Amino acid sequence: MHRIMLREVIIDAPAADIDVVTTFWAGALDATPHPIPGEPFVALRDAASLPHVATQSLGGHDGPRFHLDIETDDLDAEIARLEGLGATVRTRYDDYAVMVDPVGLLFCLLPPVSEEFATRSRPVG
Template sequence: MHRIMLREVIIDAPATDVEAVTRFWSGALAATPHPIPGEPFTALRDAASLPHVATQDIGDDPTPRYHLDIETDDLEAEIARLEGLGATVRTRHADYAVMVDPVGLPFCLLPPVSAEFETRAKTV
């Protein structure tokens, strides 16, 4: 058994549009944008939302989309569980995985980093 928690909704936008998307979603969710140094992410702090929200510069990829970040305290077990539900690993890294659901929508599995994990994660 291990624990999981949906941590974040990421709004992926091409480099040419990420500034406008960040400005829009910051306004829409009454949030303050905070670029993450050295990363393609901008956190939308204090957003009017339950999960954390961020934008991501996806460079030359022309396809805007949303993806979810899910925290887990057992990456291997969660990959296996989600594969059993129909997900597929797209890219495997040492400490996280990029997966797609049965219709090809991307999401990431990450180790726990949020303060909420201890109190909000569910055992699966």
Template structure:
């Protein structure tokens, strides 16, 4: 048994539209944008939302989309569990994985880093 928790909703935006998308979602969610140093992310702090929300610069990829970040305290077990539900691994890194659901929607599995994990994660 291990634990999981939806950590974040990521709004992926092509580089050409990134500033406009960040400005839009910051305004739409009454949030303050905070670029993450040395990362392609801008955290939308104090957003009117329960999960964390961020924008991500996806470079030259022209496909805007949303993706979910799911925290887990056992990456290998969660990959196996989700593969059993029909997901596939798109890219595997040392400490996280990019996966796709059965229809191809992308999401990420990450180690726990949020303050809420201990209190809100569910055992699966």
């Protein structure tokens, strides 16, 4: 048994569009943008949203998209569970994985870092 929780919706955009995308979604969700130093992310704090929301600069390589971040306390077990549901691993790192659902939508599996994990995660497996 391990635990999972949808932590965040990430709005991905090419670097050339990240400011306009961040401004739009901050306004749309009545949020305050907070760049994360040294990272390509801008947290949209206090958004009118259940999950956290952020924007991410993709550089110039990919077009705009959304992806989800899911926290888990057992990366290997969660990868295996989701592969059983039809997902595939796109890229595996030591502490997280980028995966693709059965129709090609990206999502990430990450270790638990949010304060809500202890109270809002759910046991699976």
